[in-house]
Amino acid sequence: MDKPSEMFDRDFEWAELTRFAALPGPRATLGVVSGRRRQGKTFLLDALTRASGGFMFTATESTETDALREFGAALAHYRDQPTPFRFSHWDEAVTELMRIADRGGPTTAVIDEFPFLAKASPALPSIIQRALDPTAQRDNTPVRLLLCGSALSFMGGLLAGNAPLRGRAGLELVVPTLDFRLAADFWEITDPRTALLTNAVVGGTPAYRREFTQGDTPAGPEDFDDWVVRAVLNPARPLFREARYLLAEEPELHDTALYHSVLAAIAAGNSSRGGIADHLGRKSTDLAHPLSVLQDVGLITHEADAFRRNRAAYRIAEPLVTFYHAVMRPAWGNLERPGRAPTIWRRAQPTFRSKVVGPHFEQVCREWARWHAATETHGGQVADVASGLVNDPAARTSHEVDVAVRGETDDGRGGLLAIGEAKWNEAMGTRHLERLRHIHALLTSRGIATETTRLHCYSGAGFSPELRRLAETDPLVELIDLDRLYHGE
The missing domain is CATH 3.40.1350 (Trna Endonuclease; Chain: A, domain 1)
Known part of the structure; x- marks a missing residue:
C-alpha cells in the first residue's frame, strides 16, 4: 500500500499501520491507535481503509442504542446488505464485525473515537476481549481491528494493568505532534526565526494549518505580527477559541475553571506544585488531582530536574494553550470585539517574549x-x-x-x-x-x-x-x- 501523496511525513506511522493491516494468519488481531487531538489520526486511518478496502466507523457521543443503530447501518453498507443490521447489544455487533474478512485475506476494521462507545457501553472492551479469545477465534475471520481515540487517559488505560484488553494488542501506535523542524517544513516556512515564532504559537499540530487557518502562513518576519492578528487573535477564525475547546473536549476534565486556572498559573512561569498553589491561593495538596489529570490527558508534562532528584517542573505541552493563557485570556473580553486585536497584540509583546517565546525556545x-x-x-x-x-x-x-x-x-x-x-x-x-x-x-x-x-x-x-x-x-x-x-x- 503506497502512502497517499497528500500525506505529510508520517512514514513510520504509515509503515506500522500497513504492516499490521497485512499481517498474515487466519486469526483476528487487535491494534490501538492514540494521540492528542488534531494530529491526523483519522486522516491516517481513513487512508489505510481506503487503500486496503477496509471498514471504518467513526463513533459519536450517543446512547448505546443509537450507537448500535449507526454501527449496524455502516456495517451493512460496507457488506452490501440491502437493509441495516439491527443489533440489540454489542455482543452481536462485534461477532458480525469479526466475520467481515470472509472475502479472502486480512481485512482492516477501524473504530474511530472508541472512547465514545466505551463511555456509553462500559462492557465493550470486555466483549472485544472475549471475541479475541482463542476459543472464539474459530468463528472469526482475519480481521485487523484498530481502536482509535484522542482521550489519552482512556486509551492509555485500555491495555494497562488488569484491563480486559491487556496483552491482546499486536500494535500500540501513538501519533505524535510534529517536532519543530517538521512543523517548519509542513508550514512551508524557510526563515528559522519566523518558523520558531510560529511554532511557539501553534506548535506542531497539523490541523492548525489545514483546517484552522486554511493554509494562511506568515510570509516572513515582517508578516508574523499581522498573521497573529488575522489568524489567531481574530474572533472569526477557528484558532481563536481552540485552546478553550481543547479542555472542553476532554471527558476527564469536569471542573474546567479549575483546570484553566492551573494552566494559567503554569503559563505565568510557575513550574512547581508549590508555586502553582501560591498563584491560585490554594494548598499544594489540593492540586495533586488536577495536575495528575492534566498530565494524563497530555496537556502538561512533569519533567524531573537534572540535578535535584526531589524537584520537577510542570510545563504545558501544547504551545497554543500557553499562548492563550499568557496573551489571550487576560484580554479576552476586548479580543472578542472586532478591531481590538492589533492594539492588544502590541501591548502583549513583552509578555509574549518572556512567557511564550522564551520558554518555548528553551524547550x-x-x-x-x-x-x-x-x-x-x-x-x-x-x-x-x-x-x-x-x-x-x-x-x-x-x-x-x-x-x-x-x-x-x-x-x-x-x-x-x-x-x-x-x-x-x-x-x-x-x-x-x-x-x-x-x-x-x-x-x-x-x-x-x-x-x-x-x-x-x-x-x-x-x-x-x-x-x-x-x-x-x-x-x-x-x-x-x-x-x-x-x-x-
Whole structure:
C-alpha cells in the first residue's frame, strides 16, 4: 500500500499501520491507535481503509442504542446488505464485525473515537476481549481491528494493568505532534526565526494549518505580527477559541475553571506544585488531582530536574494553550470585539517574549540536543536532556541550566556531557560563557561534571565577536544559532 501523496511525513506511522493491516494468519488481531487531538489520526486511518478496502466507523457521543443503530447501518453498507443490521447489544455487533474478512485475506476494521462507545457501553472492551479469545477465534475471520481515540487517559488505560484488553494488542501506535523542524517544513516556512515564532504559537499540530487557518502562513518576519492578528487573535477564525475547546473536549476534565486556572498559573512561569498553589491561593495538596489529570490527558508534562532528584517542573505541552493563557485570556473580553486585536497584540509583546517565546525556545533547544545534535557536538551518546537548578552556597543563590545533557562518552563512561544556556532575544557574549564556566566549576566540585563536559550557548539573536573567537579556539565551547537548530547538527 503506497502512502497517499497528500500525506505529510508520517512514514513510520504509515509503515506500522500497513504492516499490521497485512499481517498474515487466519486469526483476528487487535491494534490501538492514540494521540492528542488534531494530529491526523483519522486522516491516517481513513487512508489505510481506503487503500486496503477496509471498514471504518467513526463513533459519536450517543446512547448505546443509537450507537448500535449507526454501527449496524455502516456495517451493512460496507457488506452490501440491502437493509441495516439491527443489533440489540454489542455482543452481536462485534461477532458480525469479526466475520467481515470472509472475502479472502486480512481485512482492516477501524473504530474511530472508541472512547465514545466505551463511555456509553462500559462492557465493550470486555466483549472485544472475549471475541479475541482463542476459543472464539474459530468463528472469526482475519480481521485487523484498530481502536482509535484522542482521550489519552482512556486509551492509555485500555491495555494497562488488569484491563480486559491487556496483552491482546499486536500494535500500540501513538501519533505524535510534529517536532519543530517538521512543523517548519509542513508550514512551508524557510526563515528559522519566523518558523520558531510560529511554532511557539501553534506548535506542531497539523490541523492548525489545514483546517484552522486554511493554509494562511506568515510570509516572513515582517508578516508574523499581522498573521497573529488575522489568524489567531481574530474572533472569526477557528484558532481563536481552540485552546478553550481543547479542555472542553476532554471527558476527564469536569471542573474546567479549575483546570484553566492551573494552566494559567503554569503559563505565568510557575513550574512547581508549590508555586502553582501560591498563584491560585490554594494548598499544594489540593492540586495533586488536577495536575495528575492534566498530565494524563497530555496537556502538561512533569519533567524531573537534572540535578535535584526531589524537584520537577510542570510545563504545558501544547504551545497554543500557553499562548492563550499568557496573551489571550487576560484580554479576552476586548479580543472578542472586532478591531481590538492589533492594539492588544502590541501591548502583549513583552509578555509574549518572556512567557511564550522564551520558554518555548528553551524547550526547542532541549529537543535539538536530544534528537538532532550530532554525537560529536556532545562528545558522546545522549541518554537524557533536561533543565535544572544548581545551588551556589557561597553566593547564596542558585543557577538555572536550560539544557543539561547526560549520556555516555566515547570511552564508555556515563555522566554529564554538556550544559547550556538559551537566550531567545539577547545576543550572547563572554559573560554568558563565564556564567556557564562558573556553573561547570560548581558541578565539577560535586563530582557531577568533568573536564570534558561541553559548554553550549544557544541564541536566537546571535553571538558577540569575542564569544565567536573563544568558541573557535576552545573545542569544549559550542555556539548554536537558529540556523543550526533548524538545519545543522
